[in-house]
Amino acid sequence: MDYQVIKEGDLFILTDQNGDISRNNQNGYGLYTKDTRFLSQMEIYIDGEKPSRLSSTATKSYVASFRLMKEKKDVGAIEITRNRLISDGVLYENISFVNYYPYTTTFDFTAAFDADFQDMFIVRKFRTGDVGEIIGKEIKENALSVQYRGADNIIRETRISWNVKEARIDEERNVHFSITLEPKETQSICFFIVPVIDGQAGAVLSYEEAYQQLEKSYEKWYEETTKATTNSPVFNELFQRGRQDLRMLMTDVGYGETPVAGLPWFAVPFGRDSLITSLFMLPLNPEKVKGTLRTLAAYQGSKTDLWLDEQPGKIMHEIRFGELVNTNQSPFSPYYGTVDSTPLFLILIGEYFRWTGDLLLIEELKPNILNALAWIDGVIEQRGTGFLTYHQEAEKGFPNQGWKDSSNSVVHQYGDYAMSPIALAEVQGYVYQAKKELAPIFRLLGEQQKADQLEKEAEKLQRAFENTFWMEEEQYYTIALDKQMQQVKSVTSNPGHLLFSGLPNPNRSDLVVKKLMAEDMFSGYGIRTMSTEAAGYYPMSYHNGSVWPHDNAMILLGLSRLGYKKETSAVISSLLEASKSFAYQRLPELFCGYESAIGYAVPYPSTCSPQAWAAGTVFVFLQAMLGLTPNAFDKEIQLDPVLPENLNELSVENIHIGSGYLSLKIVRTNEKRFAIDILQNTTGFEVTCLSNHRAPQVS
Template sequence: MTDGAPQAFNGTEPVPVVGAGVVTLVEGSTFCISDPTGDIRPGGAQGLFFRDARVVSRWELRLDGQPQHPLSVIAQEAFASRFVLRRPPQLGHADSTLLVTRERLLGDGLRETITLQNLGREASAVTITLHVDADFADLFAVKEGRGHGGCELTVIGDELRLTDRGNGARGMSVSATADPLVTPGALTWRVVVPAKQRWTTEVVAQPTLANRRVQPQFHRGEGLESSGPARKIREWREASTVIAADDAVLTQVLQRTESDLGALQIHDQARGDRPFVAAGAPWFMTLFGRDSLLTAWMALPLDVGLGLGTLQTLADLQGTKVDPITEEEPGRVLHELRLGPDSARVLGGSHYYGTVDSTPLFVMLLAECWRWGAPEQTVRSLLPAADAALRWVERYGDRDGDGFVEYRRATDRGLANQGWKDSFDGVNDATGRIADTPIALCEVQGYVYAALRARAEMAEHFGDTATAARCRAAADELRQRFADRFWLPDKGWYAIALDGRKRPVDALTSNVAHCLWTGIVPDEHAAVLIERLAGKDMDSGYGLRTLSASMGAYNPMSYHNGSVWPHDTAIAVAGLLRYAHLDGAVPLAHRLATGVLDAAAAFGARLPELFCGFSRDEFSPPVPYPTSCSPQAWASAAPVLLVRSFLGLDPHVPRRTVALRPALPAAWGEVRLKELRLGPATVDITARGAAAEVQGLPQDWRLVDAPERFADAPATA
């Protein structure tokens, strides 16, 4: 996860918020973290967050001054949940007769319906108090455990108003039905609930931004199914391909994937309602270049529109000038977009560009969307952004003219490491020594190679033969140069990087599997690499470790040095299946996929951002990582990439071909894709093992067993 690493900016370990005893709801740029009673307790990382600021830091329900006993939490959607509670039994009684439910809905604000049901035989008198406060702390401050100046609490009519002391433009209004007594910091009801009857109130928290109230995506009294978030997720599901399998766990995981990706979507109203995915809750509910691009790639079998929205949004934000504070450079693709009050202090501004891989990934995704049927006019409109990206690769990415893209942060404010393993110690050698910058990462060279191939293919299709020839030649030269400088013949793997002195950083890492995915690896190296990745030092039994257990910096409880990241394992599986003709590739892909899906089952069908890399023989189920995001975009999308990879599904709509090379795990049984949209065509695919059937393919299309690319290019997964 981008900038989620410990010590990414200032050496502070993020505050643990996920795991047992924490409930996270998410809808676009709004998310809420509470305990299992629904309470938001002050003093920690819980809260209601909107546009990178905590707009509620206390939301505690008390009956007669006492907290409630939790019975269950029923997840209705990623953005809605029902907390089922009971009032503690009265003195001298074994059981409670008062049931309390809190139905919570997010969507640019919060709506909570509180219901008391008296199950007893006599009326119950009760005082209900909802304590409310806010600190309007920036997300970075909450993440680092720092406080904020707090807020002004005022009562205006029947509303409680909360206003940021440091920035009066941010605020929150809280109002409720059933005539509460509103005082600074609390709403109170004194009620009598008759025997066998119910009492209810509806509470709405509405943010204020730039001194204007934000219109929530719901109305008072509106049913959940009619709310804006419910309509959005319904539209997403209707537009998405339905993927199911005989394997119950896989189907459940895919259903969770669809729901979480829908909830993580943000629609950019200022740019034509374009969709993109936020990187993940709780710390990354915003646009991230690398995360959003890779998630959109993985989600292509569900919907191409998500990829196009991501590309269009990032193209609008593409760098145009040199700014060392934000690390903006002409053609560079954004790393992250932040809207919180501390963005300028932490990142130098709301737009931060300190990443080395978003820019080539942008070009890769554009070509992949084109192959999957994106409108040609839209693709053409994005070609200038792709060309600007490749100019950045050549002029700014290759800092010293050696033909490799490397990074070094421009100031001490930026990320020290700017690849996907962006923790301060994420790049190290076999002894554990941290690499010196500038650093040229192995997977980034693979991304650049794939981007050059992709741009050449599009140029050839659109009749630009000069660009096609230039990009193909550059890709071929890079592939050979990469083999010469990064391959370690005495070890049998690629260096994770070249350091500032152009010395190979020789640790065995999962990064090399990304190289398989991009096709930069020749067969003779891939065959050896597959053997190395299959070792128990890399395969934890629940997925691929980020760092081999035999390396000096290995720590299964670390962020990037021995943990398991589901998206990383899914990319490794896609890379292995690109070389399915080599011995051992398919069995290892099956083993890794089985492991990560078993982990998903242990996490309630929702894959977290990462988990600890202990061996399955040592700890089963897998051990959670305490600050892991969940839901998290590329972890949520990883199962879709697994399905696509084992199907060998590679459409090319402009050429009217669909490649299928099934190698499904036997345990999956039959896998079905219904209403897969490929440009003008809609097809159904049914597959089992090594066999597949396609229905609905237009008569002038062809079903092939290998993707059609340039004649001298390896097949893609």
């Protein structure tokens, strides 16, 4: 990565690898909250020159550290360490200086700050619009501030202060400190940067107090989530990185914590991204997904609004909180241009119940469930195709509204783009799965007629899908049907999601798996988004040939559930190997689809990292390795483990299922057999093993 980013709550900072936010930078560096840049410059100088970088790290997702120096060759240097964190809406920047000259030295340390309050969309050159103006700049004894009145009449302010009094502020509002150090002597200065919105601001602590507060919150997260260790350092590091990154990416906009999509540009709740990430988080702790369900329920569509692509019952795509949204210059307040968020919302509810048996949350969300089902059925009936389709309504919305939402992602075999309304293959699988999973829940609620209706609708959809989406010549499902109900005959990863839904008949599931694992789809570093033989294939394409970890994870959920152990092992092994190619062993949003034979995974030129559903992929690895399927209806936990090559032991502590926890250890005894020891089971569920393993025992 050519940047460093940390986040806590709704505040994040993006800088270069020196820790600087350069004035007029074109990379979008800054301090952001509520989709507004509250710091557009933060640079440091020693005697008027920028120090050079020795190293930078964000090994802990929530703390960044930069080691710099200002030297005289063959004489010595001033070493500068910048330690940075965010806590309760305040950015802390602790800068330490060490004198490595053999004599006493005095130097000028300068810090330059500015704030432009640009809307995120303007920073990214995604939108333009009418905006507000700077209304004041104040200088105090050891503080300065910048105030802005937006076109939305919200007063925004950036307050900057520091913990030493001996400072001089020049006419350009740069802050100067004259520092004298004996040899090996150290001195520190801490800056506190506070975004203020209509007078609301976080409380400033000392750096040490803020650090301890932050550490304790992460310790609490680790205590509340599943712990897994293996004999594989690669898996162990990826698992811990995933736990840490997801904690950083959690945000509460008023209805409980939910994972935002990713940093730096998508630090807000999404429909699809937050739902899929939450689905992956069920093995981590199903309690952690309740905030996602309540947040999306709170913003569920209530009216028809073409500007927002909103319809009653529809689950949103993305919500923003900046100036352009507040003044209706951008349709993200929220924007509803997604076809898959609504069925995914229902799938997450169904899967959450399977893990917890929590009918109280189901009853709480029942109006939202019924409204979501009504939206799905209404669109199917309105289009008259028998399938759930999408079509862009909002002038500034998205033309493609599945997870592959780039403009060229649904492409015919001859290279021309499909015209909407479009029916995506995986979306029909989501609808089928949602109705099948909700039917038994409605029976528990005493609504037999509704349950029967959902099952009949699911079966009808399945028959229509099998008759319409299957490409006989490819022995595979098409990615989509276009406006004319013609198949879009490109081979892509989308039908892989159908395995988890359970929609294909067994013979066709076998053929789907065979195609996914063929050389044109499986790169050795994961399953590609598009076959190398397709007209639209390009390994550096965003959606047409790249590898997306979350896409592979959705496929893995199906491979595991249907018992494709060899393929499950291969996909997990390939992505573990790919993770070695990335900073902090962090799987990115996507990477290029080149063959693994080249020896390393090729980064995609611009990608979110950390990214929520990529971080959550490792928890799908865990679930698939355990072959874990909880079933609250029968109060049963099924295990059918498979461990990738070179991974021979797996210990898991405190998987939250039912009313308690499951802890267990799996040890490979030969190529196909595993010993399973149940170390703890307070779930209230019975544990059963599906295949040829030693019977689980409580130790």
